[in-house]
Amino acid sequence: MNVGAVGTPAWQVVAAHAERLRAVHLRQLLADDPQRAQRFRRTLGPLLWDFSRQRIDQAALDALVALGEAAQLLHHFAPLFCGEPVNVSENRPALHTALRQQDDAPVYVEGEDVIPAIRREQAKMAELVARLHAGQWRGYSGFPMTDVVNLGVGGSDLGPQMAVQALEEFRHPDCNLRLHFVSNLDGRELLALLKDRLNPATTLFVVASKTFTTIDTLTNANTAREWLLRHVDGRFDEAAILRQHFIGISANPAAMSGWGIAPEHQLRFWEWVGGRYSLWSAIGFSVALWLGMDGFNELLAGAAAVDGHVRTAAVAENLPVLMALLEVWNHNFLGLHARAVLPYDGRLALLPRYLEQLEMESLGKSVTLDGQPLPVHSGPVVWGDTGPNAQHAFYQLLHQGTEAVMCEFIATVRGRSDVPVEEKTRALHHQRLNLANCLAQIEALAKGADSKDPHRRYPGNRPGNLLLFDALTPHTLGMLIALYEHKVYAQAMLLGINPFDQWGVELGKRIARELLNVLESADKVPQDAVTAALVEHIRQREADA
Amino acid sequence: MKLVIHGETLAALTVAAALAESGNDVWLRPLRPVDAARLQKQAAVEPNLARLLTTQLDGGRLHVSADLKAAILWSGVHFLLMAADELQAAHQVAQALAQSPHDRIYLINRTTFPIGSTRQLAQQIVLAGRPCHWAMEPDFMTPGRMLLDFTRPPRILVGGEDAEVIGLLRNLYRPFNRNRDVMQVMAPEAAEMTKFATNAMLATRVSFINEMAQLAEHFGVDVEQVRQGLGSDPRIGYDFLYPGVGFGGPHFAQDVANLAETMRVRQVPAGLLSAVLAINASQKEVLFRKAWQHYDMQLAGRTFTLWGLSYKPGTDSVINAASIPLTRALLAQGARVRVHDPAAVENYMQHFAVEAGEGQVTACEDPYTALTDSSGLMLLTEWKPYWNPDFERMMTILREPVIFDGRNIYEPALVEDFGFTYYGVGRGRQPA
Numbered sequence: 001m002n003v004g005a006v007g008t009p010a011w012q013v014v015a016a017h018a019e020r021l022r023a024v025h026l027r028q029l030l031a032d033d034p035q036r037a038q039r040f041r042r043t044l045g046p047l048l049w050d051f052s053r054q055r056i057d058q059a060a061l062d063a064l065v066a067l068g069e070a071a072q073l074l075h076h077f078a079p080l081f082c083g084e085p086v087n088v089s090e091n092r093p094a095l096h097t098a099l100r101q102q103d104d105a106p107v108y109v110e111g112e113d114v115i116p117a118i119r120r121e122q123a124k125m126a127e128l129v130a131r132l133h134a135g136q137w138r139g140y141s142g143f144p145m146t147d148v149v150n151l152g153v154g155g156s157d158l159g160p161q162m163a164v165q166a167l168e169e170f171r172h173p174d175c176n177l178r179l180h181f182v183s184n185l186d187g188r189e190l191l192a193l194l195k196d197r198l199n200p201a202t203t204l205f206v207v208a209s210k211t212f213t214t215i216d217t218l219t220n221a222n223t224a225r226e227w228l229l230r231h232v233d234g235r236f237d238e239a240a241i242l243r244q245h246f247i248g249i250s251a252n253p254a255a256m257s258g259w260g261i262a263p264e265h266q267l268r269f270w271e272w273v274g275g276r277y278s279l280w281s282a283i284g285f286s287v288a289l290w291l292g293m294d295g296f297n298e299l300l301a302g303a304a305a306v307d308g309h310v311r312t313a314a315v316a317e318n319l320p321v322l323m324a325l326l327e328v329w330n331h332n333f334l335g336l337h338a339r340a341v342l343p344y345d346g347r348l349a350l351l352p353r354y355l356e357q358l359e360m361e362s363l364g365k366s367v368t369l370d371g372q373p374l375p376v377h378s379g380p381v382v383w384g385d386t387g388p389n390a391q392h393a394f395y396q397l398l399h400q401g402t403e404a405v406m407c408e409f410i411a412t413v414r415g416r417s418d419v420p421v422e423e424k425t426r427a428l429h430h431q432r433l434n435l436a437n438c439l440a441q442i443e444a445l446a447k448g449a450d451s452k453d454p455h456r457r458y459p460g461n462r463p464g465n466l467l468l469f470d471a472l473t474p475h476t477l478g479m480l481i482a483l484y485e486h487k488v489y490a491q492a493m494l495l496g497i498n499p500f501d502q503w504g505v506e507l508g509k510r511i512a513r514e515l516l517n518v519l520e521s522a523d524k525v526p527q528d529a530v531t532a533a534l535v536e537h538i539r540q541r542e543a544d545a
Numbered sequence: 546m547k548l549v550i551h552g553e554t555l556a557a558l559t560v561a562a563a564l565a566e567s568g569n570d571v572w573l574r575p576l577r578p579v580d581a582a583r584l585q586k587q588a589a590v591e592p593n594l595a596r597l598l599t600t601q602l603d604g605g606r607l608h609v610s611a612d613l614k615a616a617i618l619w620s621g622v623h624f625l626l627m628a629a630d631e632l633q634a635a636h637q638v639a640q641a642l643a644q645s646p647h648d649r650i651y652l653i654n655r656t657t658f659p660i661g662s663t664r665q666l667a668q669q670i671v672l673a674g675r676p677c678h679w680a681m682e683p684d685f686m687t688p689g690r691m692l693l694d695f696t697r698p699p700r701i702l703v704g705g706e707d708a709e710v711i712g713l714l715r716n717l718y719r720p721f722n723r724n725r726d727v728m729q730v731m732a733p734e735a736a737e738m739t740k741f742a743t744n745a746m747l748a749t750r751v752s753f754i755n756e757m758a759q760l761a762e763h764f765g766v767d768v769e770q771v772r773q774g775l776g777s778d779p780r781i782g783y784d785f786l787y788p789g790v791g792f793g794g795p796h797f798a799q800d801v802a803n804l805a806e807t808m809r810v811r812q813v814p815a816g817l818l819s820a821v822l823a824i825n826a827s828q829k830e831v832l833f834r835k836a837w838q839h840y841d842m843q844l845a846g847r848t849f850t851l852w853g854l855s856y857k858p859g860t861d862s863v864i865n866a867a868s869i870p871l872t873r874a875l876l877a878q879g880a881r882v883r884v885h886d887p888a889a890v891e892n893y894m895q896h897f898a899v900e901a902g903e904g905q906v907t908a909c910e911d912p913y914t915a916l917t918d919s920s921g922l923m924l925l926t927e928w929k930p931y932w933n934p935d936f937e938r939m940m941t942i943l944r945e946p947v948i949f950d951g952r953n954i955y956e957p958a959l960v961e962d963f964g965f966t967y968y969g970v971g972r973g974r975q976p977a
Contacts, residue, residue: 136877140842142834143827240842 002369004496005071006376014067017060018333026055026446026461033057044309044319046470047479053446053464054326055334061316064325067494068315073324076493077311077486083109083272087500088369094500095270096277096485097307100300100478109272121268121282126293128247128265128285132204133174133292139244140236141201149180149193150286151224152208153216156249157183158357159279159481160208160286162350163299166477169347169418172292179286185216190223200231206247208283210275212255215509221246221259249282274500276358277485295474302478303485310486320486323465327487328494330406330463331380339406340398341384344438347472348410352384355484362488362499369498378495379488380406388437398445399458407445407464410480411438414471442466546717547620549574551638556655556684557626558588559691562597565607567720572619576627576634578611590860590888591691613641621647622713625654625666626684629799632658639666643673651710652679657800659807660737663704680705680714681733683740688794689859696721701728704736741804745818748801750785751792752824755831758788758971768971769953788970790925790951791828793856793865798825828970829867832923832949833874835968839947840920845879848944850919852912853926853952855889863892867925867951872897876905883907885915887928913942921947927954936963 005011021029030036030052040052040061056064068074080086083093098107098114106113131137135144150160161181180198182190205224209217228245229238239260248261251273256266267282279287280300288296310320330336341352363379385393387409398405415431441464448460467483469476492499518524518535526532546569550561553575561573575584581602588594601607610616616623623642625635635658642650650670654663667679681704686694698721705711711730715722722728731739754772761768768788776783792798805822808815837844856866863869866889872882876897882905884893890908897906909915912930916922916939924931932954940946940963947966948955957967957974 131877134873134877136874138837138842138874138878140838142830142837236838237841244842 010067010070048468050466089501093272095272099280100303139201145204146202153183155275156208162354163287208249212250212252298474299478302475303482306482323487324490338381342387344387344411365497368496409466548622549616550624552626565601622651627656639669655684678710680710681736704733744800747785752821761971765973765976790867791825795864798865847920848881851884854886854893858928861888883915885912916942920945923949927952
């Protein structure tokens, strides 16, 4: 079992370099080495990654690469791709890479090749997408569907929603559907949508839940079902309504059937796909609907390109592995405990939220793979917002706060591809203004600026990454997400933790089930004294209302 | 008078034949070389047209040639009777006309090009330094009665600013304008717009009555009664108020769509026309929805019969006809279709030669054969032979005796007496 690289000799060497560089300002590093921009950058197809504003020099980078090699990071990718049970606490593989594999080379899980099953589900997805695109998916009255509502939460929501928003300009010409995403269990999102914006006769619900027991999603699905049946008012057979108005996406077909999803409208994925890694599976149905299957396959191909890279590139050239090493450098050696994700692109507005789940659910652990306490920090706090907006919000803290933060800037050289001719000049101006801001902020955060007035002093020395793509396309978005997935995995392997489980979210769910019972029956009292007092307060106010 | 008619539409054939008959020397100039036999075949769908063409061709007053240069040399009077999407060819004519050897050049456009096109065509000649007498005369001939419409026009609209061309047209149309003067002169763009507005107005009436039909179903009212009541109001009248499976055809429906598109491009809000078109598109599937609901969303494996495939009786055209989207909708649900039509089967089958699998669409020579194994008759085009079929015989053939009447031609009580379940468009039977 991998025990990680914490405390190994190579780790100690890196620690020594950190000690050496701790007091050296980035300004100094940049001044000392005029070749930094060339030295500390890597390219991968349409992507340029600039890490010259990291607090390293060549010797430190060499030590980090040596750490990656000593930790056998590349070696650890083999079991991931081969379907070995890398998720040790649940004893199962994490085969999101198989979902986007471009050829049909077999991948075995417990002796069975999973590729044919993946192709089967993709073919089924394509068929459902084609029927919706053709306007031939009919609601109970016989009209074609006009709206598709994705009911899911976490990985079943964030990924598809983020991708559809990011790739809005790549809408397939036959996709005349409005897509909606509802995740929140408080019902407000859904009820607002049902009340004002949706016609029950032409609304298709996509219930996406890996277990098909997620209370958030199933509660929303039940509300949607009640709403539909109320409008139909007994005119049609309930099973027929459910068949025409619900698609299920789950790893649990029995639960889908039990709920009433018709078998022909069930899309499957598998236990070995983690929720936050499930965009590439049938969970990406909304994305496929928006882009068409060809566009969806482009997204998969972009991710597959990074899969190929991460398995074959040497540590010193391996983007996800270097990204992981540098984050460990910042977090574990230099003591920066947060990372801001800052896309300079409104289309990527949901990317920070997506990465919050991917990174913090994967790396928010405090025991090693074999259950021992992790002696160092695991993953940092990750948050973010589109850069230009965040400049008017939390950048103040980034520039002058006492908590130094790693900053990750994401931008594209070209803006949207679908700008009408007459708006091209203005659009180009906007994009340049956007890029000017992006470049300015990385520079300002790194270098800082002195002033006689202490209130106007900028300490600088904030490390920054820049991920600069030529353009945002299904392919480059696929690349971007896969980069982060593999960065997370490499980071977990360095630390010796399991990035594929999430036991931390279970306790609250269990107590919530108990408390729902309490709140729905007046004679029950919670055990916890504080909770009991709060329940008492709520009951009183409910009665007053 | 020697005149050239550019175009190979039915309208071009009609006008050429009629003007030749009234003593003119007419050169019919198709846009590409065609033989007279093909034009004859094309003319066959219009009553009396083929015969008139033959007479005029034989009599020597009408001849056919696609040679543009020669036609320009031959006469200075030119009519455009093309298809709406042949504007490019019209510009070629204008370009050639600028080189005309004749002192006077006349250009009369009768094609429904976008508003403003006629002026642009004329300007092409004027900018080349040649004065041009030009006018726009919208074409109001109805397919199926074109010769009659041309020779007995209820009105002739001439959009022109030039007394000379108006005089020429007045003289040319004298034989058709005797009973009372029906010629109105207006601005060219007004004439162009009147053509579009006429079709848009008629389309609006059809979509309006279809919307009323939906409401009637909701209240259990028979929309046929409402239609009669509405039509009896002299301000409203009876025409173009038939609820059903919507309007179609190569000109009417296309013109309305083009007008809506023009409005979209010019950023003039087209709220009404968009709704008219959306209702019409949806109305083409109205019988699908009735079958879908009748069979509780289970159409897979069932067979349905379509009577009438053309967009209206008396034509073989299925352009913009309800039969096409209705068939697609049924096939998409895994149903099979058996069809009959007196004229349009060939054109219809072309749409499904590739996309439908073996045995999914079957064309039948006999309307009753088309009912074999069927879960419902869908009547789409009110061809005369469909009005009084042998209902008893139909009962014995249909697997499930349901009639979906897309033109409201049957009497609900009558067919129900035979044992059919009857669905019309907007034919509510009892107050809700």
